[in-house]
Amino acid sequence: MTANGATGTPTAAKVNGVAGTGDTGGVADPDPGQERLRRWRLVLGGDAADGTGCALSGQDAAMDGALAALYGRADKERAGKDRSAGLGASAPSVARWLGDIRTYFPSSVVQVMQRDAIDRLGLSALLLEPEMLEAVEADVHLVGTLLSLNKAMPETTKETARVVVRKVVEDLEKRLATRTRATLTGALDRSARINRPRHHDIDWNRTIAANLKHYLPEYRTIVPERLIGYGRASQSVKKEVVLCIDQSGSMAASVVYASVFGAVLASMRSIDTRLVVFDTAVVDLTDQLDDPVDVLFGTQLGGGTDINRALAYCQSQITRPAETVVVLISDLYEGGIRNEMLKRVAAMKASGVQFVTLLALSDEGAPAYDREHAAALAALGAPAFACTPDLFPEVMAAAIEKRPLPIPDTA
Numbered sequence: 487m488t489a490n491g492a493t494g495t496p497t498a499a500k501v502n503g504v505a506g507t508g509d510t511g512g513v514a515d516p517d518p519g520q521e522r523l524r525r526w527r528l529v530l531g532g533d534a535a536d537g538t539g540c541a542l543s544g545q546d547a548a549m550d551g552a553l554a555a556l557y558g559r560a561d562k563e564r565a566g567k568d569r570s571a572g573l574g575a576s577a578p579s580v581a582r583w584l585g586d587i588r589t590y591f592p593s594s595v596v597q598v599m600q601r602d603a604i605d606r607l608g609l610s611a612l613l614l615e616p617e618m619l620e621a622v623e624a625d626v627h628l629v630g631t632l633l634s635l636n637k638a639m640p641e642t643t644k645e646t647a648r649v650v651v652r653k654v655v656e657d658l659e660k661r662l663a664t665r666t667r668a669t670l671t672g673a674l675d676r677s678a679r680i681n682r683p684r685h686h687d688i689d690w691n692r693t694i695a696a697n698l699k700h701y702l703p704e705y706r707t708i709v710p711e712r713l714i715g716y717g718r719a720s721q722s723v724k725k726e727v728v729l730c731i732d733q734s735g736s737m738a739a740s741v742v743y744a745s746v747f748g749a750v751l752a753s754m755r756s757i758d759t760r761l762v763v764f765d766t767a768v769v770d771l772t773d774q775l776d777d778p779v780d781v782l783f784g785t786q787l788g789g790g791t792d793i794n795r796a797l798a799y800c801q802s803q804i805t806r807p808a809e810t811v812v813v814l815i816s817d818l819y820e821g822g823i824r825n826e827m828l829k830r831v832a833a834m835k836a837s838g839v840q841f842v843t844l845l846a847l848s849d850e851g852a853p854a855y856d857r858e859h860a861a862a863l864a865a866l867g868a869p870a871f872a873c874t875p876d877l878f879p880e881v882m883a884a885a886i887e888k889r890p891l892p893i894p895d896t897a
Contacts, residue, residue, distance in 0.1 A: 616643050632651060658875075659778075662750065666878070690712040740781070804839065810841045847875065874894075
């Protein structure tokens with residue numbers, strides 16, 4: 487089904503936006519048939535061909551106007567009709583529209599509509615104005631857009647942009663930090679196994695497997711001669727994690743999430759964390775990990791890609807291969823030397839490094855990616871897959887414990 491003739495996100499925005507709202511004239515239980523027509527009228531956009539014959543008034547009319555300003559313009563132009571709505575390039579009209587959509591729609595839909603306005607109507611330049619930034623609903627995608635505009639951003643706007651970015655980053659940290667620390671602390675404890683464990687530290691699965699030859703049939707039991715247990719990861723027992731992040735434009739959301747996770751990992755004393763971003767150049771942002779906002783503003787979204795050069799730098803920083811996890815976050819469109827890239831991955835794995843390849847670290851699923859390179863990495867034992875932020879702690883825990891990665895079925 488379409489919205490004003492368009493497909494995809496506009497329909498989702500309209501359906502979600504009107505699901506629980508509408509001007510029903512104070513009637514507690516509106517006629518189901520009329521309510522259905524009202525919703526279809528909002529979805530279809532009101533052209534003569536919508537077929538509903540339903541007129542809107544009050545809040546419904548205002549909501550329809552906010553939708554038409556964004557989704558009606560391009561459709562009318564394609565049909566050769568006069569435009570009846572649109573945002574244009576006027577900051578005041580955009581500011582009013584931002585206020586309207588925040589009034590009529592839930593936050594999740596507002597974020598979708600803002601993203602569509604930037605993509606469909608080319609409103610990125612307006613984000614360089616502090617007044618606009620104060621009016622928008624901040625989310626990961628908006629942060630990515632701001633980072634891509636960082637070099638063009640005037641000084642008067644940068645402080646406002648940092649406030650917006652910091653709010654998103656702090657919200658993400660609140661959502662992700664506790665579970666990440668708990669999951670990885672458990673993985674670190676389990677990775678430090680000992681052979682003389684206390685009773686509550688015994689790993690019974692491994693102990694039984696190691697002592698099956700001592701099974702006594704007459705007693706129907708195993709007499710364990712060797713106990714295997716979990717050690718408690720001390721401050722001196724550390725793992726090293728290297729996050730190697732592709733900062734090409736398509737990886738914007740992944741850069742945001744990786745920077746937040748990098749800060750969380752860096753806050754754990756049992757993990758030495760290094761964060762490296764790259765395009766055709768390589769930048770080590772490890773010294774800024776205490777503030778992920780500084781990390782983000784140290785990136786430069788866009789440009790080419792040289793994975794081989796980035797991995798060469800990461801490889802040079804590894805001091806304890808058997809205790810190191812390297813996480814490459816990239817769509818694998820390599821602009822450097824492909825064979826050298828694969829050789830470096832093979833060499834790191836041969837030395838004992840746990841190598842993880844993520845096509846994306848976001849909630850959007852797998853992006854477009856180089857399937858040939860993904861297949862080559864899988865052949866080396868480093869399968870590439872897209873990872874959601876909620877799954878990332880489990881992936882890191884598996885890598886730390888050197889067990890199979892929890893690869894999603896849709897990878």
